[in-house]
Amino acid sequence: MPTRGLRTRIAPLAVATALVGGLVATTTAAAPDARAAGGGYYLYFKKNTSDPINSKLYLMKSVAGAKDEVVAKYRAGSGNGSQNECATNKGWLPGTNTKNGKYKIEFHRTNFDGIINGHVIKLSDKKCAKGTKRTELFVHSEMKPNGKQGTIESERWDGTRDYYSNGCVKLKPSDIKDLFAKAGRYGWPKTLYVVK
Structure with missing residues:
Protein backbone atom coordinates (compact mmCIF):
# COMPACT_ATOMS: atom_id res chain seq x y z
CA MET A 1 0.00 0.00 0.00
CA PRO A 2 2.73 2.57 0.74
CA THR A 3 4.25 1.74 -2.67
CA ARG A 4 0.97 2.46 -4.42
CA GLY A 5 0.62 5.77 -2.58
CA LEU A 6 4.14 6.76 -3.64
CA ARG A 7 3.33 5.78 -7.25
CA THR A 8 0.15 7.87 -7.14
CA ARG A 9 2.14 10.92 -6.06
CA ILE A 10 5.04 10.37 -8.52
CA ALA A 11 2.94 9.64 -11.64
CA PRO A 12 1.45 13.18 -11.94
CA LEU A 13 4.91 14.64 -11.31
CA ALA A 14 6.37 12.49 -14.13
CA VAL A 15 3.60 13.58 -16.51
CA ALA A 16 4.10 17.25 -15.62
CA THR A 17 7.87 16.89 -16.07
CA ALA A 18 7.37 15.21 -19.46
CA LEU A 19 5.00 17.98 -20.56
CA VAL A 20 7.37 20.73 -19.45
CA GLY A 21 10.31 18.87 -21.00
CA GLY A 22 8.38 18.60 -24.28
CA LEU A 23 7.58 22.31 -24.21
CA VAL A 24 11.21 23.20 -23.59
CA ALA A 25 12.33 20.92 -26.42
CA THR A 26 9.79 22.51 -28.75
CA THR A 27 10.79 26.07 -27.97
CA THR A 28 14.54 25.60 -27.76
CA ALA A 29 15.52 22.67 -29.96
CA ALA A 30 12.32 21.42 -31.63
CA ALA A 31 12.67 17.68 -31.93
CA PRO A 32 11.84 16.27 -35.37
CA ASP A 33 8.62 14.64 -34.07
CA ALA A 34 7.47 18.00 -32.63
CA ARG A 35 7.98 19.69 -36.02
CA ALA A 36 6.04 16.94 -37.78
CA ALA A 37 3.17 17.11 -35.32
CA GLY A 38 2.98 20.90 -35.50
CA GLY A 39 3.47 21.15 -39.25
CA GLY A 40 7.02 22.54 -39.15
CA TYR A 41 8.44 25.98 -39.78
CA TYR A 42 7.92 28.54 -42.54
CA LEU A 43 8.83 32.10 -43.49
CA TYR A 44 6.19 34.81 -43.63
CA PHE A 45 6.88 38.12 -45.43
CA LYS A 46 4.49 40.95 -44.49
CA LYS A 47 4.60 43.79 -47.01
CA ASN A 48 4.39 47.35 -45.73
CA THR A 49 2.40 49.34 -48.31
CA SER A 50 3.39 52.69 -46.81
CA ASP A 51 7.14 51.85 -46.78
CA PRO A 52 8.23 48.73 -48.72
CA ILE A 53 11.75 48.81 -47.27
CA ASN A 54 10.31 48.68 -43.76
CA SER A 55 8.43 45.41 -44.19
CA LYS A 56 8.80 42.37 -41.90
CA LEU A 57 10.06 38.82 -42.35
CA TYR A 58 9.01 36.27 -39.73
CA LEU A 59 10.27 32.78 -38.96
CA MET A 60 7.08 31.00 -37.91
CA GLU A 69 3.98 31.04 -33.21
CA VAL A 70 6.48 33.75 -34.12
CA VAL A 71 9.98 32.36 -33.58
CA ALA A 72 11.82 35.46 -34.88
CA LYS A 73 10.98 38.78 -36.58
CA TYR A 74 13.23 40.94 -38.77
CA ARG A 75 12.99 44.22 -40.62
CA ALA A 76 13.12 43.49 -44.37
CA GLY A 77 12.93 45.41 -47.62
CA SER A 78 11.74 44.26 -51.02
CA GLY A 79 12.23 46.09 -54.31
CA ASN A 80 13.39 49.62 -55.00
CA GLY A 81 10.32 51.21 -53.42
CA SER A 82 7.97 50.21 -56.25
CA GLN A 83 4.85 48.26 -55.32
CA ASN A 84 4.49 47.00 -58.90
CA GLU A 85 5.09 43.28 -58.41
CA CYS A 86 5.38 42.81 -62.21
CA ALA A 87 8.32 45.25 -62.55
CA THR A 88 11.30 42.93 -63.05
CA ASN A 89 14.36 43.90 -60.97
CA LYS A 90 12.42 46.79 -59.41
CA GLY A 91 9.09 45.83 -57.86
CA TRP A 92 8.61 44.06 -54.60
CA LEU A 93 8.13 40.31 -54.27
CA PRO A 94 4.95 39.12 -56.06
CA GLY A 95 2.02 37.78 -54.08
CA THR A 96 -0.41 39.14 -51.54
CA ASN A 97 -2.26 36.14 -50.18
CA THR A 98 -1.65 32.49 -49.36
CA LYS A 99 -2.67 31.35 -52.85
CA ASN A 100 -0.47 33.55 -55.07
CA GLY A 101 2.00 34.43 -52.36
CA LYS A 102 3.37 30.94 -51.70
CA TYR A 103 7.00 30.23 -52.59
CA LYS A 104 9.00 27.03 -52.38
CA ILE A 105 12.36 27.45 -50.68
CA GLU A 106 14.71 25.78 -53.15
CA PHE A 107 17.93 25.97 -51.14
CA HIS A 108 19.86 27.94 -48.53
CA ARG A 109 23.62 28.57 -48.45
CA THR A 110 26.07 30.47 -46.30
CA ASN A 111 28.77 30.83 -48.96
CA PHE A 112 26.90 31.78 -52.14
CA ASP A 113 29.04 33.46 -54.79
CA GLY A 114 27.08 35.21 -57.53
CA ILE A 115 25.38 38.55 -58.17
CA ILE A 116 24.56 38.39 -54.46
CA ASN A 117 26.85 36.72 -51.96
CA GLY A 118 27.07 35.01 -48.62
CA HIS A 119 23.95 33.90 -46.75
CA VAL A 120 21.11 33.36 -49.26
CA ILE A 121 17.76 31.61 -49.35
CA LYS A 122 16.65 30.84 -52.93
CA LEU A 123 12.93 31.18 -53.65
CA SER A 124 11.03 29.60 -56.51
CA ASP A 125 10.15 31.68 -59.58
CA LYS A 126 6.76 33.38 -59.52
CA LYS A 127 4.38 34.92 -62.05
CA CYS A 128 2.91 38.24 -60.98
CA ALA A 129 -0.80 39.04 -61.33
CA LYS A 130 -0.33 40.16 -64.97
CA GLY A 131 1.66 37.06 -65.90
CA THR A 132 5.22 38.40 -65.90
CA LYS A 133 7.56 35.69 -64.60
CA ARG A 134 9.86 36.90 -61.85
CA THR A 135 13.08 34.90 -61.48
CA GLU A 136 16.25 34.93 -59.39
CA LEU A 137 14.35 35.69 -56.19
CA PHE A 138 16.26 35.40 -52.91
CA VAL A 139 16.23 36.34 -49.26
CA HIS A 140 19.70 37.86 -48.86
CA SER A 141 21.85 40.69 -47.50
CA GLU A 142 25.00 42.54 -48.56
CA MET A 143 28.21 40.63 -47.78
CA LYS A 144 31.14 38.80 -49.31
CA PRO A 145 30.78 35.09 -50.20
CA ASN A 146 32.42 34.22 -46.85
CA GLY A 147 29.77 36.21 -44.92
CA LYS A 148 32.08 39.09 -43.99
CA GLN A 149 31.71 42.72 -44.96
CA GLY A 150 33.58 43.86 -48.07
CA THR A 151 34.79 47.15 -49.49
CA ILE A 152 32.52 47.39 -52.56
CA GLU A 153 28.98 48.66 -52.02
CA SER A 154 27.18 45.42 -52.94
CA GLU A 155 29.23 43.57 -50.30
CA ARG A 156 28.98 46.17 -47.54
CA TRP A 157 25.95 47.11 -45.41
CA ASP A 158 25.86 50.88 -44.91
CA GLY A 159 22.44 51.41 -43.35
CA THR A 160 18.74 51.87 -44.11
CA ARG A 161 19.19 52.49 -47.85
CA ASP A 162 20.62 48.98 -48.18
CA TYR A 163 17.16 47.52 -47.57
CA TYR A 164 16.42 48.42 -51.23
CA SER A 165 16.81 45.51 -53.66
CA ASN A 166 16.03 44.38 -57.21
CA GLY A 167 12.87 42.65 -56.03
CA CYS A 168 14.26 40.18 -53.51
CA VAL A 169 13.73 40.22 -49.73
CA LYS A 170 16.68 41.89 -48.05
CA LEU A 171 17.84 41.74 -44.42
CA LYS A 172 20.79 43.34 -42.67
CA PRO A 173 23.75 40.95 -42.25
CA SER A 174 23.30 40.28 -38.52
CA ASP A 175 19.61 39.48 -39.06
CA ILE A 176 20.11 36.99 -41.88
CA LYS A 177 22.84 35.27 -39.84
CA ASP A 178 20.43 35.08 -36.89
CA LEU A 179 17.73 33.66 -39.19
CA PHE A 180 20.14 30.98 -40.43
CA ALA A 181 21.13 30.10 -36.85
CA LYS A 182 17.51 29.78 -35.70
CA ALA A 183 16.39 27.84 -38.79
CA GLY A 184 19.36 25.51 -38.34
CA ARG A 185 18.42 24.95 -34.71
CA TYR A 186 14.65 24.52 -35.09
CA GLY A 187 14.21 23.20 -38.63
CA TRP A 188 14.64 24.74 -42.06
CA PRO A 189 11.47 26.17 -43.60
CA LYS A 190 10.36 24.75 -46.93
CA THR A 191 7.91 27.57 -47.74
CA LEU A 192 7.70 31.37 -47.71
CA TYR A 193 4.31 33.14 -47.72
CA VAL A 194 3.85 36.76 -48.86
CA VAL A 195 0.94 38.91 -47.63
CA LYS A 196 0.02 42.59 -47.49
Whole structure:
Protein backbone atom coordinates (compact mmCIF):
# COMPACT_ATOMS: atom_id res chain seq x y z
CA MET A 1 0.00 0.00 0.00
CA PRO A 2 2.73 2.57 0.74
CA THR A 3 4.25 1.74 -2.67
CA ARG A 4 0.97 2.46 -4.42
CA GLY A 5 0.62 5.77 -2.58
CA LEU A 6 4.14 6.76 -3.64
CA ARG A 7 3.33 5.78 -7.25
CA THR A 8 0.15 7.87 -7.14
CA ARG A 9 2.14 10.92 -6.06
CA ILE A 10 5.04 10.37 -8.52
CA ALA A 11 2.94 9.64 -11.64
CA PRO A 12 1.45 13.18 -11.94
CA LEU A 13 4.91 14.64 -11.31
CA ALA A 14 6.37 12.49 -14.13
CA VAL A 15 3.60 13.58 -16.51
CA ALA A 16 4.10 17.25 -15.62
CA THR A 17 7.87 16.89 -16.07
CA ALA A 18 7.37 15.21 -19.46
CA LEU A 19 5.00 17.98 -20.56
CA VAL A 20 7.37 20.73 -19.45
CA GLY A 21 10.31 18.87 -21.00
CA GLY A 22 8.38 18.60 -24.28
CA LEU A 23 7.58 22.31 -24.21
CA VAL A 24 11.21 23.20 -23.59
CA ALA A 25 12.33 20.92 -26.42
CA THR A 26 9.79 22.51 -28.75
CA THR A 27 10.79 26.07 -27.97
CA THR A 28 14.54 25.60 -27.76
CA ALA A 29 15.52 22.67 -29.96
CA ALA A 30 12.32 21.42 -31.63
CA ALA A 31 12.67 17.68 -31.93
CA PRO A 32 11.84 16.27 -35.37
CA ASP A 33 8.62 14.64 -34.07
CA ALA A 34 7.47 18.00 -32.63
CA ARG A 35 7.98 19.69 -36.02
CA ALA A 36 6.04 16.94 -37.78
CA ALA A 37 3.17 17.11 -35.32
CA GLY A 38 2.98 20.90 -35.50
CA GLY A 39 3.47 21.15 -39.25
CA GLY A 40 7.02 22.54 -39.15
CA TYR A 41 8.44 25.98 -39.78
CA TYR A 42 7.92 28.54 -42.54
CA LEU A 43 8.83 32.10 -43.49
CA TYR A 44 6.19 34.81 -43.63
CA PHE A 45 6.88 38.12 -45.43
CA LYS A 46 4.49 40.95 -44.49
CA LYS A 47 4.60 43.79 -47.01
CA ASN A 48 4.39 47.35 -45.73
CA THR A 49 2.40 49.34 -48.31
CA SER A 50 3.39 52.69 -46.81
CA ASP A 51 7.14 51.85 -46.78
CA PRO A 52 8.23 48.73 -48.72
CA ILE A 53 11.75 48.81 -47.27
CA ASN A 54 10.31 48.68 -43.76
CA SER A 55 8.43 45.41 -44.19
CA LYS A 56 8.80 42.37 -41.90
CA LEU A 57 10.06 38.82 -42.35
CA TYR A 58 9.01 36.27 -39.73
CA LEU A 59 10.27 32.78 -38.96
CA MET A 60 7.08 31.00 -37.91
CA LYS A 61 6.28 27.69 -36.25
CA SER A 62 3.10 25.94 -37.32
CA VAL A 63 1.22 24.61 -34.30
CA ALA A 64 -1.45 21.95 -34.80
CA GLY A 65 -4.80 23.09 -33.42
CA ALA A 66 -3.49 26.47 -32.24
CA LYS A 67 -2.31 29.83 -33.53
CA ASP A 68 1.09 29.67 -35.25
CA GLU A 69 3.98 31.04 -33.21
CA VAL A 70 6.48 33.75 -34.12
CA VAL A 71 9.98 32.36 -33.58
CA ALA A 72 11.82 35.46 -34.88
CA LYS A 73 10.98 38.78 -36.58
CA TYR A 74 13.23 40.94 -38.77
CA ARG A 75 12.99 44.22 -40.62
CA ALA A 76 13.12 43.49 -44.37
CA GLY A 77 12.93 45.41 -47.62
CA SER A 78 11.74 44.26 -51.02
CA GLY A 79 12.23 46.09 -54.31
CA ASN A 80 13.39 49.62 -55.00
CA GLY A 81 10.32 51.21 -53.42
CA SER A 82 7.97 50.21 -56.25
CA GLN A 83 4.85 48.26 -55.32
CA ASN A 84 4.49 47.00 -58.90
CA GLU A 85 5.09 43.28 -58.41
CA CYS A 86 5.38 42.81 -62.21
CA ALA A 87 8.32 45.25 -62.55
CA THR A 88 11.30 42.93 -63.05
CA ASN A 89 14.36 43.90 -60.97
CA LYS A 90 12.42 46.79 -59.41
CA GLY A 91 9.09 45.83 -57.86
CA TRP A 92 8.61 44.06 -54.60
CA LEU A 93 8.13 40.31 -54.27
CA PRO A 94 4.95 39.12 -56.06
CA GLY A 95 2.02 37.78 -54.08
CA THR A 96 -0.41 39.14 -51.54
CA ASN A 97 -2.26 36.14 -50.18
CA THR A 98 -1.65 32.49 -49.36
CA LYS A 99 -2.67 31.35 -52.85
CA ASN A 100 -0.47 33.55 -55.07
CA GLY A 101 2.00 34.43 -52.36
CA LYS A 102 3.37 30.94 -51.70
CA TYR A 103 7.00 30.23 -52.59
CA LYS A 104 9.00 27.03 -52.38
CA ILE A 105 12.36 27.45 -50.68
CA GLU A 106 14.71 25.78 -53.15
CA PHE A 107 17.93 25.97 -51.14
CA HIS A 108 19.86 27.94 -48.53
CA ARG A 109 23.62 28.57 -48.45
CA THR A 110 26.07 30.47 -46.30
CA ASN A 111 28.77 30.83 -48.96
CA PHE A 112 26.90 31.78 -52.14
CA ASP A 113 29.04 33.46 -54.79
CA GLY A 114 27.08 35.21 -57.53
CA ILE A 115 25.38 38.55 -58.17
CA ILE A 116 24.56 38.39 -54.46
CA ASN A 117 26.85 36.72 -51.96
CA GLY A 118 27.07 35.01 -48.62
CA HIS A 119 23.95 33.90 -46.75
CA VAL A 120 21.11 33.36 -49.26
CA ILE A 121 17.76 31.61 -49.35
CA LYS A 122 16.65 30.84 -52.93
CA LEU A 123 12.93 31.18 -53.65
CA SER A 124 11.03 29.60 -56.51
CA ASP A 125 10.15 31.68 -59.58
CA LYS A 126 6.76 33.38 -59.52
CA LYS A 127 4.38 34.92 -62.05
CA CYS A 128 2.91 38.24 -60.98
CA ALA A 129 -0.80 39.04 -61.33
CA LYS A 130 -0.33 40.16 -64.97
CA GLY A 131 1.66 37.06 -65.90
CA THR A 132 5.22 38.40 -65.90
CA LYS A 133 7.56 35.69 -64.60
CA ARG A 134 9.86 36.90 -61.85
CA THR A 135 13.08 34.90 -61.48
CA GLU A 136 16.25 34.93 -59.39
CA LEU A 137 14.35 35.69 -56.19
CA PHE A 138 16.26 35.40 -52.91
CA VAL A 139 16.23 36.34 -49.26
CA HIS A 140 19.70 37.86 -48.86
CA SER A 141 21.85 40.69 -47.50
CA GLU A 142 25.00 42.54 -48.56
CA MET A 143 28.21 40.63 -47.78
CA LYS A 144 31.14 38.80 -49.31
CA PRO A 145 30.78 35.09 -50.20
CA ASN A 146 32.42 34.22 -46.85
CA GLY A 147 29.77 36.21 -44.92
CA LYS A 148 32.08 39.09 -43.99
CA GLN A 149 31.71 42.72 -44.96
CA GLY A 150 33.58 43.86 -48.07
CA THR A 151 34.79 47.15 -49.49
CA ILE A 152 32.52 47.39 -52.56
CA GLU A 153 28.98 48.66 -52.02
CA SER A 154 27.18 45.42 -52.94
CA GLU A 155 29.23 43.57 -50.30
CA ARG A 156 28.98 46.17 -47.54
CA TRP A 157 25.95 47.11 -45.41
CA ASP A 158 25.86 50.88 -44.91
CA GLY A 159 22.44 51.41 -43.35
CA THR A 160 18.74 51.87 -44.11
CA ARG A 161 19.19 52.49 -47.85
CA ASP A 162 20.62 48.98 -48.18
CA TYR A 163 17.16 47.52 -47.57
CA TYR A 164 16.42 48.42 -51.23
CA SER A 165 16.81 45.51 -53.66
CA ASN A 166 16.03 44.38 -57.21
CA GLY A 167 12.87 42.65 -56.03
CA CYS A 168 14.26 40.18 -53.51
CA VAL A 169 13.73 40.22 -49.73
CA LYS A 170 16.68 41.89 -48.05
CA LEU A 171 17.84 41.74 -44.42
CA LYS A 172 20.79 43.34 -42.67
CA PRO A 173 23.75 40.95 -42.25
CA SER A 174 23.30 40.28 -38.52
CA ASP A 175 19.61 39.48 -39.06
CA ILE A 176 20.11 36.99 -41.88
CA LYS A 177 22.84 35.27 -39.84
CA ASP A 178 20.43 35.08 -36.89
CA LEU A 179 17.73 33.66 -39.19
CA PHE A 180 20.14 30.98 -40.43
CA ALA A 181 21.13 30.10 -36.85
CA LYS A 182 17.51 29.78 -35.70
CA ALA A 183 16.39 27.84 -38.79
CA GLY A 184 19.36 25.51 -38.34
CA ARG A 185 18.42 24.95 -34.71
CA TYR A 186 14.65 24.52 -35.09
CA GLY A 187 14.21 23.20 -38.63
CA TRP A 188 14.64 24.74 -42.06
CA PRO A 189 11.47 26.17 -43.60
CA LYS A 190 10.36 24.75 -46.93
CA THR A 191 7.91 27.57 -47.74
CA LEU A 192 7.70 31.37 -47.71
CA TYR A 193 4.31 33.14 -47.72
CA VAL A 194 3.85 36.76 -48.86
CA VAL A 195 0.94 38.91 -47.63
CA LYS A 196 0.02 42.59 -47.49
